[in-house]
Amino acid sequence: MAGPITLPHPVREDLTLPAVLAALSDPERLAIVRQLAEGPLEMAACFLTAPDMPKSTRSHLMKVLREAGVVQNDPAPHGPGRVLQLRRQDLDARFPGLLDAVLGAD
DSSP states (O other), X not given: OOOOOOOOOOOGGGOOHHHHHHHHTSHHHHHHHHHHTTOOEEGGGOOOSXXXXXXXXXXXXXXXXXXXTSEEEEEOSSSSXXXXXXXXXXXXXXXXXXXXXXXXXX
């Protein structure tokens, strides 16, 4: 039986400001990032401002954040779910102060 699928993530050096800003520009994605600023969450535990959002839309939001390098999306250690965490160290190293500024904005 095959193990959990590992999704591709950009390495720190490949993070770009336009991609990160675009990922953070959507209110739903920003809400997810704000939740993850408190610590890692199972993907199923991330709440959105629109709880009736289709699963495909939710998956797309997570994909955009992952491909921009804003979040790390890994298989859960127990069970079939996925765990999301903010890539704060990578973002702070590439764009000092950006994440704090975005998270502190209204």
